Amino acid sequence: MLEIKDLKAGYGRTEVLHGVSVTVPDDAVASVLGHNGAGKSTLLRAVVGIIKPTAGSILFNGEDIAGLRPHQRVARGLAYVPQGQQSFGPLTTLENLRLVADGRKRGKALVDEALDMFPALKPLLARRAGLLSGGQRQQLAIARALITEPTLLILDEPTEGIQPNVVAEIEQTIMNLASRSGMRVLLVEQHIGFALRAADTYYVLAAGRVSSSGRGGASAAETVRTAMLI
Template sequence: MLTVEGLVAGYGRTRVLHGISMSVPDAGIVAVLGHNGAGKTTLMKTIMGLLRAQQGSIRWNDEEISRLAPNERVKRGIAYVPQGQQSFGQLTALENMELVAGSDRSRAELIDEMMDRYPDLRRYSSRRAELLSGGQRQQLAIARALLTRPRLLILDEPGEGIQPSVVADIRRTMLDLAATGIQVLLVEQQIDFAVSHCTQYVVVASGRIVDRGEGGANSVGQVRQVLTI
């Protein structure tokens, strides 16, 4: 379980998060919702260690990790897919995956599994990542994260700016992962999908949690009401 308590973080002297407390249970999806600038991405970066926590605690399976480097958090089973379909543009799709998968004997099987999940990565495995479409780059970014064998996958607006058919594939992946016991922490703008399919949700505004509850279709109206205030 991931537990965040009293988390304060920001950029320089500017505080963005003001005492965030939340948890991600051992199974299911937790959706983080809020308007642009609410602090959602700052929260994800702080959990991943890309931004230093100024105050508060981040615990992963009862271990305090708030001072660990990002690579140490990855080793402990946390993976992060940031906004922007990030990859190594000059490397091919296959080289991007090989870089993450390492050199153990199961590497080829893991990469093959990712290519089965996203056939375009097999079709364009020799194409440089910078020449892939936005949707294909996002699939590559998710595949690279999954190659680390995470127990918690953090997705920051995975469907932003990509075609609907690819968004549907990514959503199926997320639901499949959650069904197999991988924890998912999802930042999402599409309220209906996120709230309907999550186990729990939190709404962030001005760096604070202003609402939280159980997911499900019956909670969509509540979240929409909070976000219009």
């Protein structure tokens, strides 16, 4: 379980998060929603160690990881997929995957398992990542993260700029991952329908604070929309 308590963080003297508390239960998906500037990406960057919190704690499996470096958090089981369908453009799809798998005991098997989660990538293994569509690059980015064998997958706006049919594939993959024993997902998303369908628990951020939270599902959509208007 990931438990973020009273977290404060920002950039320089500008505080963006003002005491945020978020929990990702075991074997579940937690979605964080909110408009641009609400602090969603800042929250994720603090969790993975890109920025250092000024107060609060980040407990992962009972250990406070707020003082750990990013690679130490990865070793604990965190994997982060930032915005922007990031990949190594000059490398092929397969080379992007092997780059993460190299040095791991189950390297080839991990690549195969990742491709099974995203079969649309299989015909594209020899294509340079820079020539893939946005949706294909997003699938590649998530597949690369899965090769690290995370127990917590952190996704920042995975549907941004993605065609609708690929959004449906990514949504189903996230739900399949969450059904695995020991896997959790922390999802930052602006699309309410997608976020709530995938989520067991949701949080709405507004101006760096949690303005609403509850259980996921379509029935929560009106509550979330109201909270995002405040």
